[in-house]
Amino acid sequence: MDTIIWGNSVGAWIVALVVGVVSFFLFYYLKKIADKYISFLFSRRPTTAISLVLDLVRQINVYFLILLAILAGSSFLSLPLRLSRAISMLVVLFLLLQVGLWGNKAINFWLTSNIKRKVEKDPSAATMLSALGFMGRLLFWGIIILIALQNMGIEVSALVAGLGIGGIAVALAAQNILGDLFASWSIVLDKPFLVGDFIIIDGYLGTVEHIGLKTTRLRSLTGEQLIFSNSDLLKCRIRNYKRMQERRIVFSFGVLYETPLEKLKEIPDIVKNIITSIENARFDRAHFASYGNFSLNFEVVYYVLSPDYTVYMDIQQRINFALFEEFKKRDIVFAYPTQTIYVSGAEPISVSLKGQPASEGSE
Template sequence: MKLLQKILEANDVTDWLIALGIFVAVPVAVLIARYAGARLFAALSRRTGVAWGDAVTEMLRGTSLMLFVPIAAYAASLSLTLPAGVERFAALAAIAALLLQVALWGNRTIGFWLRHRVAIARATDPDGATALSLIGFGARLLLWIFVVLLALDQFGFNITALLAGLGVGGIAVALATQNILSDLFASLSIILDKPFVVGDFIVVDNLRGNVERVGVKTTRIRSLDGELLVFSNADLLRSRIHNYQRMTERRVLFTVGVVYQTPNEKVGRITQWLREAVEAQDGTRFDRAHFKEYGDSALVFEVVYYVLTRDYNTFMDVQQAINLAIFARFAREGVDFAYPTRTLYIAGGAVAQTAS
């Protein structure tokens, strides 16, 4: 009460009216500037197509009238005679509010830039969108750290000693959060090294699916059954990853066995039949066909060809068509496929029995 009485006695009515006018004028001026500036830069952006106009508009929309109340109070206090302690408190409150407002403006600007760049990157470079998200996170973190340190310096804290203490404490924090940091660095490795990107079909151990999102800590994969698989980034990089999205063609190797009773002249033509069956299909490249070996129950032929697509369904359609063509050709030529058989010879007799 004595402090209030002292302040009242030190200032006359005119001083208080001037202070009141300043206190009201500052928020009103900010409100008008925010509204007029947003409309002006929005119109400028529409007319010129320049993105920075939208950025300024977005920044102005982040203006908080509540934060300008302590700033207005400090401006009003300059017209009054106040004790040193009250003046110091008003100044610190105004500085804190101003720094917080600057941080909000910076946060809005970073957010606008990030949304703009990510929208472009998603159409051209999906993994670039993830990289931009991490860059945006880092930029926001640095912004707030800078603002907090600046505020602490204004409040009289020894920033040098504080940073030295944080250096020691940082070691303890790093040990406590080593798993989180491991996942963070793993996500950076995924983004920079690009073993896969969003949209790729990958197989991790016995799990497979399409990559939906690469985050700061986890990677999300949509399985073929529709389940959402969530992998820790560090665990994912420690696994063997098969990326089928990067292939441009699929190599196929298979064997065909025919019975030993096949006539010699037909055995010599089988490799040509196999080649024709492969080359008759579009999107294939024949490599080779050979009479490989004498099997236990069959004459074994080995065929190698390539399907010139990474699409699995197309690959299976081509393989099915080739298999049907081979089956039809062998049936037409009177060549029988072999299957495991056993022939029993009865001692002292002429009877033989064959069992499959």
């Protein structure tokens, strides 16, 4: 027992070993007890806070517990200064690693819970939340690494200054990528369109399938996928048909010039009665608008109380059928391109058959 090893007696080493082993099992079983107790609470009252605490407890690393036990045992020894500092530094590094694991778990937990809740309302929110999560983890681990380097005695200020200059160089080199990244955030925050919206961009039309960090993808009516850079999208004029509350329709038709005046006066009322009898349609006006080259032109305006294009086409078809039927009952004829040529001042031409003299006035 009186033998000295590294400045400590065998008895002191035995005490340190016992304290270390007991401390490890104590920490380990405390973790197990906390896990079971919090799991029991979560089964009785499944709240977000309890779920987060349970995940953090389960994230405690066993190597971190071993280092805590070594630190507890070493407190009963008189160790050389360098060894004592090495143990303390190792414990601090593992503590920072454990804090990093907790922070990473907390960020993932926040992302998962928010994505599940918000994606139901806005699928494009997943893009924004994923980007924020990535930036958050990057910043968090950067701080952890800087603190660890500082505890190891490395000068951090010069490193931070170098990272700042390097960051500027990287930003200049990747300005197009960063432009698309910030554009995606602008799209998600400002919401000019959402996933599922039908939009038209400079003549290209389709349904929004995905809003990513760099590109936005549309599915066109003909089936192919259209891909746009996010930064280019913000420079374009976008027509969003999904947000249409009602559709204003203007159409015209023409009838023959020979149509009697009394029947012309009936046409606006005929159109009005047809449109008002159709569900999801609101009549606005019908007028004898102009004299055409071959027709008397009427202009009709009505509203479809649905943004669905198929609903609009169904209503327009019913109007066309009903107009055709009503006009046929009243002997009103739709005009079609015709041309009448009047010849005046022409004199009769004498034509004689072969072998016979032409008689005067014959043709």
